[in-house]
Amino acid sequence: MMKRDPITLAVMNCRLAAIAEEMGVVLGQTAFSPNIKERHDFSCAIFDARGELVAQAAHIPVHLGSTPLSVRAAIANLDLGRGDIAALNDPFAGGTHLPDLTLVAPIFIGNERRPFGYAANRAHHADVGGSTPGSMPARSSTLDEEGVVIPPTRLDDETVAALTASIVCGAANNVLLEERHGTALEEKGILYTPDYVANAGGVINVYSELAGWSSARAFRKADEIYETVLKVFQIAKSDKVPTYVAADRLAEQRIKAVGSMVRTWPQWPNK
Numbered sequence: 001m002m003k004r005d006p007i008t009l010a011v012m013n014c015r016l017a018a019i020a021e022e023m024g025v026v027l028g029q030t031a032f033s034p035n036i037k038e039r040h041d042f043s044c045a046i047f048d049a050r051g052e053l054v055a056q057a058a059h060i061p062v063h064l065g066s067t068p069l070s071v072r073a074a075i076a077n078l079d080l081g082r083g084d085i086a087a088l089n090d091p092f093a094g095g096t097h098l099p100d101l102t103l104v105a106p107i108f109i110g111n112e113r114r115p116f117g118y119a120a121n122r123a124h125h126a127d128v129g130g131s132t133p134g135s136m137p138a139r140s141s142t143l144d145e146e147g148v149v150i151p152p153t154r155l156d157d158e159t160v161a162a163l164t165a166s167i168v169c170g171a172a173n174n175v176l177l178e179e180r181h182g183t184a185l186e187e188k189g190i191l192y193t194p195d196y197v198a199n200a201g202g203v204i205n206v207y208s209e210l211a212g213w214s215s216a217r218a219f220r221k222a223d224e225i226y227e228t229v230l231k232v233f234q235i236a237k238s239d240k241v242p243t244y245v246a247a248d249r250l251a252e253q254r255i256k257a258v259g260s261m262v263r264t265w266p267q268w269p270n271k
Contacts, residue, residue: 016055020044024057027121032175032195035124042123046107047071049115062096063122069094070152071120074104077152080115082108088152089128091143098147099125099135160184169193182244193229194247 023044031037043059051072056064073093074086086104089095095102102122106115128135130147140146153159160181168190175195176182185192228250236246 013055016046017057020046020055020057023119023121024059027123031123033123033126035126039124042121043067044119044121047118047120049117051075051118054117063100066094066096067102067120067122070102070122071104071118074152075118078154080104080106080118080154082106085155086152087150087155089148089150090152091149093152096122097136098128098130098143098149101125101128101150157181157184160188163188163190165190167191167193169198176244179244182242186242191233192243193232194244196251197225197229197232197247 021044024040024042027042027044028037028040035041041060043057043063045056045064045067046054047068048054051068051074053064053068070088070093073090074080074088078084078086080086084106087101088104089098089101091097100122102120104118104120107117107119109116127133128147131137131140131145135147137145143149161184163185166189168185169192176192182192232243232247232250235241235250236243239246239249241249
């Protein structure tokens, strides 16, 4: 039996836990959704090649208690390679309620062909469909009433081909991995609304807090998101470009307009 050095064991335990904590910091800083960025409704952990929990951050217990089951479900149903990510929220595969989406990524060392371990996070999304906004209806009797149920699914180019939705739009992070995926959505006839347009309400609220928060002003600006989305669709139709291109063009126009306004402001002398 191999003798374990208690000092090395303690150092490795803290190092792995720190990695899980750093995963959470990066997730919180890069997220757009207030559920993740502000409420910190997420959890991160590291698992071995069998899906056994190795280290976890001090996040949400109800997430971390069942996440190992989701990791094992991903391992059992998918052959994850380098760069692959599995997504799932199925409660019968270790999920909690449907808005909690779990992402699982394999970890490789050197040129090994099989994963050495897995990194996973589980985060609450604002809405995943269902009979009520927020995907947590009190009177539901089936999973379909709560929202879309995602079994272990690999996120890759084939994901777009498998989509049956007519619209991709949400207040969570629906960022395109690459621009060609936006083109693929258009070719498939799926209407895509860029996340930074649909999720502008969170940005508006943060700005209002910095500038002197006013609920009336925040709601008034958030109401303008609808008109902005329509403008994106109009540009896409008139210019015959995908909606992600149209959204970028509209954003560039508005940034230039604001820049010209700033330059026309009087320069007050320093006192």
